[in-house]
Amino acid sequence: MTANESLALITETLNNNRKEITRRGGKFFILWGILLAFFSLLVYALWKSTGHAYWNNLWFALPLVGYPLARMIRSKEGPAVATNVVSRIVSGIWTSFGVFACSVAAFTVLLTTVGDHPLVSIVVGAGLTVNIVLLFGLAETISGVALKNWAIKIAGFVTGIGSVVIYYLTGATKEQMFIFTLAGLVLVATGLIVKRQNR
């Protein structure tokens, strides 16, 4: 090998590797995006038909469905695995988001069952949905920064800030579920862009 060939080989290997790890991440954006959109429409439909907001508890089923599906996708890819700092950071960001979202939702449910606790009005009044989607948008934007991908950065910003705008337009009604639908669709689009850019 000449010096130029060696350097070309190093550059190509590093680039292909980065692309492969990012492309794999794209699949999970698509999976969680589809689930988010599906659950939001399901909760909306049940809430609308029965008039009961307690269908929001269905959100707790999202990780129960999502994590086994994510595992299945990973096992279908075969045992080939590589981790780098970026993939670990992105994984950490989304795990943190999941913990924050589930905790704040569980906290709200717990307070609601307590009854007329003054904290309920604070939490619900602050707009649980919009806060979770704002967290979601932030998580997506930080993922975009870690992955050096403008599509993800912009998608995160649009989702987070878009959710605040929609919330102020619709208020805390069942229609706010469409904020999650929007976030899910943006996430799917992001996953498709990431996969396309890293073919």
Place this chain on the structure above:
Amino acid sequence: MFPKLDPVLHSELRLAVVSLLAGVESADFSYIKKQTGATSGNLSVQIDKLSAAGYITVEKGFKGKMPCTTCRLTETGLEAFRNYVTALKEYIS
């Protein structure tokens, strides 16, 4: 006078393996095989050579019921890779 290129790294497949490992924390055998396009036999031989030189560590284990070989670049390997790239740049300039 040009610096001498590290003979352990100056081989297409071994250089590809080390370049790949320089960009990750760890990678399993199947991933390296897929990314380099090497055959299992050839890759095994080259991984053993890199391991013998102290450039990578190789951990054999199981993921479920499937055997899994995980490779990591060592500090020595990273230093050798840096020196190799520096030497290459001198050749080019």
